Amino acid sequence: xxxxxxxxxxxxxxxxxxxxxxxxxxxxxxxxxxxxxxxxxxxxxxxxxxxxxxxxxxxxxxxxxxxxxxxxxxxxxxxxxxxxxxxxxxxxxxxxxxxxxxxxxxxxxxxxxxxxxxxxxxxxxxxxxxxxxxxxxxxxxxxxxxxxxxxxxxxxxxxxxxxxxxxxxxxxxxxxxxxxxxxxxxxxxxxxxxxxxxxx
Amino acid sequence: xxxxxxxxxxxxxxxxxxxxxxxxxxxxxxxxxxxxxxxxxxxxxxxxxxxxxxxxxxxxxxxxxxxxxxxxxxxxxxxxxxxxxxxxxxxxxxxxxxxxxxxxxxxxxxxxxxxxxxxxxxxxxxxxxxxxxxxxxxxxxxxxxxxxxxxxxxxxxxxxxxxxxxxxxxxxxxxxxxxxxxxxxxxxxxxxxxxxxxxx
Numbered sequence: 001x002x003x004x005x006x007x008x009x010x011x012x013x014x015x016x017x018x019x020x021x022x023x024x025x026x027x028x029x030x031x032x033x034x035x036x037x038x039x040x041x042x043x044x045x046x047x048x049x050x051x052x053x054x055x056x057x058x059x060x061x062x063x064x065x066x067x068x069x070x071x072x073x074x075x076x077x078x079x080x081x082x083x084x085x086x087x088x089x090x091x092x093x094x095x096x097x098x099x100x101x102x103x104x105x106x107x108x109x110x111x112x113x114x115x116x117x118x119x120x121x122x123x124x125x126x127x128x129x130x131x132x133x134x135x136x137x138x139x140x141x142x143x144x145x146x147x148x149x150x151x152x153x154x155x156x157x158x159x160x161x162x163x164x165x166x167x168x169x170x171x172x173x174x175x176x177x178x179x180x181x182x183x184x185x186x187x188x189x190x191x192x193x194x195x196x197x198x199x200x
Numbered sequence: 201x202x203x204x205x206x207x208x209x210x211x212x213x214x215x216x217x218x219x220x221x222x223x224x225x226x227x228x229x230x231x232x233x234x235x236x237x238x239x240x241x242x243x244x245x246x247x248x249x250x251x252x253x254x255x256x257x258x259x260x261x262x263x264x265x266x267x268x269x270x271x272x273x274x275x276x277x278x279x280x281x282x283x284x285x286x287x288x289x290x291x292x293x294x295x296x297x298x299x300x301x302x303x304x305x306x307x308x309x310x311x312x313x314x315x316x317x318x319x320x321x322x323x324x325x326x327x328x329x330x331x332x333x334x335x336x337x338x339x340x341x342x343x344x345x346x347x348x349x350x351x352x353x354x355x356x357x358x359x360x361x362x363x364x365x366x367x368x369x370x371x372x373x374x375x376x377x378x379x380x381x382x383x384x385x386x387x388x389x390x391x392x393x394x395x396x397x398x399x400x
Contacts, residue, residue: 017217017270018273019244019246019268019270044219045220054396055381060271061273062272064271070218071271072257072258072259072260078271079396080395081380082380082381082395083379083396101378101379153378167316172303178301179283179302181282194281195279195281196254
């Protein structure tokens with residue numbers, strides 16, 4: 001039986017954070033929920049969970065909101081593979097689960113794509129923009145209602161994570177004078193220089 | 201006159217997203233507010249704003265929540281300089297502002313650091329953990345109340361941003377069978393292979 005997921009308050013939180021409803025956010029929402037359910041975990045207050053996201057597209061925002069693995073907390077790892085794939089680990093157990101969108105899980109939707117391209121080239125009429133918004137939201141809702149097993153493959157994974165990062169002192173760059181983490185400062189010609197002044 | 205910033209609903213949103221109160225989050229909160237005020241902008245629903253963060257520490261989460269420039273939306277750029285520095289741009293105007301923590305803006309707080317190290321080595325007593333939590337929150341509140349000009353340097357910046365990313369088709373990796381963005385697939389020995397299978 002397909003599990004029917006209505007726009008819940010969790011989904012509303014994702015929408016509020018991300019700013020708009022779209023298919024990618026819905027994929028991330030289903031993925032994050034699936035991982036949390038599978039691991040029987042709740043949102044990480046601190047760093048109890050670790051997420052690996054293989055995309056920097058919309059779905060990553062739902063993962064941040066739902067799992068509490070956020071870019072600024074050190075428990076959100078990005079691998080630039082361009083895949084709609086998300087892994088969640090319990091830091092203590094090292095037990096994790098990876099979900100990845102199945103090939104062909106989403107219908108091609110040629111009209112959706114055509115409209116997006118017209119919008120991005122600034123050629124779309126107001127009506128076309130509205131049509132695009134409708135299709136965009138409809139596709140998101142379809143994803144919310146699809147049975148999980150039609151959307152994703154799922155695999156158990158074990159991985160040991162290092163201890164949480166230590167607080168690190170900062171040093172002042174001898175070129176720009178700004179403070180930077182000591183480990184990001186390099187010595188060049190006897191001067192302590194930050195990465196931006198080194199042009200990295 | 202120092203502007204007194206009480207824990208507002210915006211700050212609460214940052215706390216809820218990040219999961220705990222800490223000095224880094226407070227720095228990001230003040231920085232993001234300062235940038236939005238200076239640019240006279242509101243939170244980006246879509247990609248009206250672009251943020252550049254020079255740290256992946258806690259403050260980056262406040263920037264995501266307040267500015268609407270989020271990791272998953274394509275308007276959040278990370279430069280790994282280890283600096284408490286944040287830049288916000290209006291995409292149309294290209295007009296931006298960068299704020300960077302001043303050297304010495306925060307008192308050294310030896311006790312705070314000592315406790316953090318004991319906690320991270322699992323040597324802290326319950327009382328020490330509680331003391332740490334208190335100092336952590338006190339320091340955050342101090343940052344919320346400090347005059348902006350004592351915290352940050354501020355600089356106007358202009359930069360032109362490329363158009364928003366186009367939707368990209370995906371291809372199926374011929375090794376693992378998973379779909380990935382076409383631009384992340386490489387051909388090796390006549391096969392189309394994704395980055396994870398290539399071991400990148």
